[in-house]
Amino acid sequence: MSGSTSRLQAISAVTSYKPISEPLNFNETSTQALFGSNVFSVAAMKARLPKEVFKSLKKTIDLGEKLDPNVADIVAAAMRDWAIEKGATHYAHVFYPLTGSTAEKHDSFLATDSEGAALAEFSGKALIQGEPDASSFPNGGIRATFEARGYTAWDVTSPAYILENPNGTTLCIPTAFVSWTGEALDKKTPLLRSMQALNVQAQRILRVFGHSNISRVVPYAGPEQEYFLIDRNFFFARPDLLHSGRSLFGAKPPRGQEFEDQYFGAIPERVLAFMLECERELYKLGVPVKTRHNEVAPAQYEIAPIYESANVATDHQQLVMSTMKRIAQKYGMACLLHEKPFAGVNGSGKHLNYSIGNSTQGNFLDPGDTPHENTQFLVFCAAIIRAVHKHGALLRASVATAANDHRLGANEAPPAIISIFLGEQLADVFEQIRKGGAKSSKKKGTLTIGVDTLPPLPKDAGDRNRTSPFAFTGNRFEFRAVGSGQSIAGPLVILNTIVTESLDYVATELESATKGDPKKLNGAVQKLIQEIMEKHGAVIFNGDGYSEAWHKEAAKRGLPNLKTTVDAIPAMGTKEVTDLFSKYKVLSKREVESRNDIYIEQYCKTLNVESNLVVKMAKTIILPAAVRYQDQLAAAYVKMKDLGYEFSTETLDNLTNLVKDLEDRVAALEEKKAHHGAKSLLDEAKHYCYEVLPAMQAVRESADKLEGVVADDLWSLPTYQEMLFIK
Ligand code: ADP
Ligand code: MG
Numbered sequence: 206m207s208g209s210t211s212r213l214q215a216i217s218a219v220t221s222y223k224p225i226s227e228p229l230n231f232n233e234t235s236t237q238a239l240f241g242s243n244v245f246s247v248a249a250m251k252a253r254l255p256k257e258v259f260k261s262l263k264k265t266i267d268l269g270e271k272l273d274p275n276v277a278d279i280v281a282a283a284m285r286d287w288a289i290e291k292g293a294t295h296y297a298h299v300f301y302p303l304t305g306s307t308a309e310k311h312d313s314f315l316a317t318d319s320e321g322a323a324l325a326e327f328s329g330k331a332l333i334q335g336e337p338d339a340s341s342f343p344n345g346g347i348r349a350t351f352e353a354r355g356y357t358a359w360d361v362t363s364p365a366y367i368l369e370n371p372n373g374t375t376l377c378i379p380t381a382f383v384s385w386t387g388e389a390l391d392k393k394t395p396l397l398r399s400m401q402a403l404n405v406q407a408q409r410i411l412r413v414f415g416h417s418n419i420s421r422v423v424p425y426a427g428p429e430q431e432y433f434l435i436d437r438n439f440f441f442a443r444p445d446l447l448h449s450g451r452s453l454f455g456a457k458p459p460r461g462q463e464f465e466d467q468y469f470g471a472i473p474e475r476v477l478a479f480m481l482e483c484e485r486e487l488y489k490l491g492v493p494v495k496t497r498h499n500e501v502a503p504a505q506y507e508i509a510p511i512y513e514s515a516n517v518a519t520d521h522q523q524l525v526m527s528t529m530k531r532i533a534q535k536y537g538m539a540c541l542l543h544e545k546p547f548a549g550v551n552g553s554g555k556h557l558n559y560s561i562g563n564s565t566q567g568n569f570l571d572p573g574d575t576p577h578e579n580t581q582f583l584v585f586c587a588a589i590i591r592a593v594h595k596h597g598a599l600l601r602a603s604v605a606t607a608a609n610d611h612r613l614g615a616n617e618a619p620p621a622i623i624s625i626f627l628g629e630q631l632a633d634v635f636e637q638i639r640k641g642g643a644k645s646s647k648k649k650g651t652l653t654i655g656v657d658t659l660p661p662l663p664k665d666a667g668d669r670n671r672t673s674p675f676a677f678t679g680n681r682f683e684f685r686a687v688g689s690g691q692s693i694a695g696p697l698v699i700l701n702t703i704v705t706e707s708l709d710y711v712a713t714e715l716e717s718a719t720k721g722d723p724k725k726l727n728g729a730v731q732k733l734i735q736e737i738m739e740k741h742g743a744v745i746f747n748g749d750g751y752s753e754a755w756h757k758e759a760a761k762r763g764l765p766n767l768k769t770t771v772d773a774i775p776a777m778g779t780k781e782v783t784d785l786f787s788k789y790k791v792l793s794k795r796e797v798e799s800r801n802d803i804y805i806e807q808y809c810k811t812l813n814v815e816s817n818l819v820v821k822m823a824k825t826i827i828l829p830a831a832v833r834y835q836d837q838l839a840a841a842y843v844k845m846k847d848l849g850y851e852f853s854t855e856t857l858d859n860l861t862n863l864v865k866d867l868e869d870r871v872a873a874l875e876e877k878k879a880h881h882g883a884k885s886l887l888d889e890a891k892h893y894c895y896e897v898l899p900a901m902q903a904v905r906e907s908a909d910k911l912e913g914v915v916a917d918d919l920w921s922l923p924t925y926q927e928m929l930f931i932k
Contacts, residue, residue: 209918212927215438219931222436222537224478229485241491243291243367245284245376253283266362267564269404269421277329277359284365285314285327288376291367295375296327298335298357300382301392302342303803305692307523308382310337310357311375333359335380342382343806344390345799354385360393363520366490379520388796392694395791396516399701400424402789403561406705409712410588411566414581415723420565424701427512427681428522428693429496431553432529433505433541434476436931439923440539444822449815450543450608450690453901454822456909457549458926462502470499473932476506479536483508486528492521501617502550503929512558512681515701519694522555526690542690545611547925552612553689557696560681561585561704571680577634577643580730584711587635587737589682590625592707593675594744596699596785597623598765598776600675601686603699605773605804607811609688614768616751619674619685621773622759622766624746626673630666632747639738642731672750702791770808771887771894777801805886812893816878819901823871826921827908831864834915860914867907874900 241248247266251259258279264270288296297309316326339355357380365378382391389395400423407422440446445453472480480497487494493511500507508529510521526542533540545552562568569585576582593600600623604613612618627635630647637643652662670676674686687696711733718729743762748755759766767773776782778801786792792800838857845852877900883889912920 209921211442211921212923215436215442215923216927216931218438218537219436222475224475225535225537229481231485236488239485239488240493241489243369243489244491245287245365246491247364249287250280250283253287255279262361267421269362269401272359272361274329274333277333279329281327281329281332284332284376285325288367288374289314289325292374293367293376294373296331297368297375297377298337298359298380299377300337300357300380301519301523301692301694302382302390303345303392303800304343304807305392305690305695307527308337308342309377310335332378337382339382339384339390342390343803344384345802345806355382355390356385357382360397360516362397362514363517364491369486369489388793388799392692392698393516393519395698395796396519396694396701399698399705399789399791400515402705402791403701403708406708406712407561407569410581410584410708410715413712413715413719413726414584416566418565420563422561422563422569424515424697424704425512425558425560425562425568425681426515426518426522426693426697427510427558428518428687429507429509429556429558430522430525430529430542431500431505431507431555431689433502433543433546433553434479434533434538434932435504435541435928437534437537437539439928439931442921442923443928444826445815445818446539446541446546449811449818450541451546451611451815452548452925452928453815453819454827454905454908454912454922455547455925455928456912458924458929460926460930462550465501467499467503467505468501472497472499472506475536475538475932479532479538480506480508482535483528483532486532487521487525490521490524490528492524494525500551500553502547502552504932505551505553512560515697519692519697522693544606544608544688544690547929548611549925550929551617552615554612554618554685555687555689555691555693557684557687557693558678558681559684559697559700568680570682572631574649575646576631577637577646580727583634583638583734584715584730585708586631586677587734588707588711589704590635590744591710591737591741592700592703593623593625594741595707596703596782597744598767598773599699599703599782600684600696601765601767602773602777603696604686604688604691605767605770606688606691607770607808607815608690609686610769612688613686619672620750620756620766621686621768622750622756622764623674623686623744624750624759624764625682625744626670626676626747627745628666628670628677629668629747631677632745635734635738635742635745638731638734639742641735670747670750673746674750698791702786702789705789706785769894770804771890774801774804774808774890775887777804802886805890808890809886809893812897813878816874816893816897816901819904820871820875820878822922823867823904823908827911828864828867828871830915830919830921831860831867831911833919835860835864837916856914860911863907863911863914867904867911870900870904870907874904 258276261273261276265272295311295313297311299309302308314325314327316324335357360379363379368375368377381394384390404422408419411419484494495511496509498507529540560568560570572582573579613621634643647666649666650664652664676683714733715729719725783794783797786797842852877896883892
């Protein structure tokens with residue numbers, strides 16, 4: 206049987222694909238009716254809880270006040286009744302371990318009384334606290350394996366929801382996950398701590414600006430998610446995609462993304478059907494999904510919600526990822542969230558839009574039409590500039606994974622150098638301040654299109670810049686280096702913490718300069734921002750982040766260029782950084798260290814799996830195909846010679862050389878893999894980065910050349926062309 210059977214079967218499955226479910230009908234149930242229908246929302250709480258209990262919960266949610274444990278029994282009973290009306294049989298504490306994924310432990314509402322009759326039970330204690338066995342989650346040495354206790358604690362600020370399955374539903378309760386000693390084992394706990402710290406420092410600044418009615422300050426996050434969709438039949442025929450999330454082999458297709466016809470192009474029918482169902486499911490869960498479009502690479506797309514408070518946005522983002530994976534299957538596709546599933550075409554990121562504000566003063570990063578007069582905005586913006594300059598390495602470390610290394614620094618994603626794009630208008634205002642005082646703001650213009658029937662369009666005061674890792678985009682910053690598959694919690698924790706430290710600094714300076722006298726404020730702000738610009742202005746860069754010149758210039762400015770994960774992660778473990786996290790009670794020294802260990806370990810594990818796959822696939826899939834073709838060519842050569850024909854051996858010679866290369870390179874990779882001399886985890890990671898990874902790449906080069914030579918019917922791996930273009 207020819208080796209290409211699996212490919213042919215995959216293609217025939219793709220072409221004969223039929224939808225498996227009834228079409229959705231948005232006429233019957235409108236988006237408005239669907240939205241939040243599976244959420245135990247503030248409205249649902251208000252309708253179902255006694256007034257006093259509701260008030261108490263609302264205080265915790267809105268003002269961040271301590272949760273009153275006495276309300277738990279009442280809330281639990283209301284939540285249980287609501288969930289059972291929605292068909293729930295079980296409840297689950299959902300938590301976010303350091304793997305970056307979502308974990309859940311389900312328990313049924315079932316209890317039995319003394320006569321053996323069944324009851325539906327859900328106590329306040331069961332709502333507030335869970336106790337999953339924690340020993341199988343990464344903890345970076347915080348606990349020994351025999352100390353298995355871990356606790357989940359109800360996060361009342363993120364609403365509970367119902368997860369549907371065709372055979373029943375489950376009440377899901379977002380929780381924080383901590384060890385027996387109270388140390389964070391998850392991504393939510395430090396996020397909540399960092400939000401608490403940010404609130405304290407931001408309030409000080411608002412008070413300096415004379416505000417008295419100040420509600421809780423929160424960071425907002427709007428994560429744009431990029432992803433690939435390919436047919437599941439191809440996915441299962443590629444062990445590399447299945448087990449490592451990316452293709453470790455695959456020659457560049459004759460056609461890639463050079464026509465630039467994919468971005469914002471018409472969405473294929475099956476993909477659009479998938480998107481509609483995903484969105485419908487997410488509406489039910491109260492996730493405000495808003496935008497969908499084709500992305501730059503073939504088979505690449507994007508989904509973006511409306512921004513929300515960072516904690517809720519983070520939980521919702523996890524739901525977006527899991528929902529996409531689940532619904533893709535229903536439509537016969539696999540959703541790839543890896544940062545670089547296909548070499549040679551764009552990878553996927555998760556642009557993290559970030560701002561700070563509250564319900565009383567609004568968005569602190571809204572410059573208005575005359576930013577040079579908007580001193581409060583300038584102060585918050587300057588604080589962020591200072592934070593990003595001081596802690597660029599830390600921000601870089603927050604997005605450091607083996608997968609994201611393939612993306613950062615390639616000319617499709619922001620470089621690994623962290624700089625800030627401010628845009629023409631703001632860069633000008635800050636430059637004026639640096640030189641002594643800002644007198645004007647460049648005006649927004651009107652766009653002339655030259656067609657009378659088209660309306661005049663207002664034009665922004667500056668253009669956008671796609672090459673910047675940290676760009677100001679009108680009323681927020683956009684952190685573009687975040688990876689598509691990672692939880693946004695990590696980057697948010699770091700952003701919140703470094704901004705908190707800057708706000709603390711700014712508040713202290715302004716408080717001592719004004720001593721409560723509002724007349725001194727403008728002068729103090731001018732002096733403060735001037736100083737910040739002198740010390741930290743080097744982080745501002747409005748040019749082309751992809752250019753060679755910028756790499757040189759950035760080095761001159763002393764901006765770190767941490768190219769890989771092994772360069773970046775150590776930046777998270779310096780004394781300055783552990784002190785910073787301790788000072789604002791976001792992470793203890795032990796928590797920081799354990800996290801670093803986990804991230805380095807994850808890097809090693811990823812590369813170990815990938816290199817195992819490279820060896821296995823090269824030996825059992827690629828080499829056999831090449832040898833079969835060698836055999837066919839050799840047989841043809843002998844026959845032709847027997848018949849007295851001249852027959853060129855060029856193809857056979859070339860093939861034989863490539864086979865030899867492949868064998869040599871696989872042997873070299875195996876040798877690198879067998880190395881066990883590393884003294885520390887970081888050493889081990891460096892070995893993977895500098896020795897194993899290039900050896901894997903060398904094997905791939907030979908294999909990809911073979912793909913261009915071996916008869917197509919003998920090649921069993923689906924090709925890039927097929928995976929990216931057959932939809
Ligand atoms: P882009 O043009 O950058 O691709 P999108 O519309 O795809 O823009 O996504 C922009 C994201 O930024 C959305 O999630 C949006 O809700 C979010 N966003 C808008 N304003 C803010 C803000 N003030 N703070 C945080 N996120 C915001
Ligand atoms: Mg977008």
